[in-house]
Amino acid sequence: QVQLVQSGAEVEKPGAPVKVSCKASGYTFTGYYIHWVRQAPGQGLEWMGWINPNNGDTNYAQKFHAWVTMTRDTSISTVYMELSSLRSDDTAVYYCARDGFGLAASFMDVWGQGTTVTVSS
């Protein structure tokens, strides 16, 4: 079945980077954009951007474009989201999600289980 499996929880100090992975299975990896969405404790959903696994093209939300990088490794059907220079308000659950249309930005039909990133000194 279609599945996205994310890497485990991370605890980082302010100013450090973090890299979260999302491994896809059960479908053609290069046929669907992958989105990243985060959710701070007790808050709503915030879209961060997407990556086209077919060619590596990315589109980042304006808020994140200065410090987020999304990459992919097609040989292992995995996408990565890296945030540089973490702040305490980056503490959140980070989700990857598959695009429902395929190679076009739209709704998100399959979600990873989430990765908790805690930023604490």
Next chain:
Amino acid sequence: DIQMTQSPSTLSASVGDRVTITCRASQSISIWLAWYQQKPGKAPKLLIYKASSLKSGVPSRFSGSGSGTEFTLTISSLQPDDFATYYCQDYNSETFGQGTKVETK
């Protein structure tokens, strides 16, 4: 920037109730709207896309309607498994509403 506003923020209801959640866009988004359900500690799940298309496998008691700037999610007869938070999303701008929590009355 497009703003998505859901109402109410919290809704108290009982099993069997008909429940309606509204999502308003600050400008027209045609029918490019999705609804998600999220339970505590879990990832969101897609319920509806293109304003009224039910995702395969989602119970038919869920329905969506609307176009332009006003949309609704309706649960025709609330079931115990439906107590959760619901989010709308404009997928032109990838903007989410702030969420509506459906809790027991």
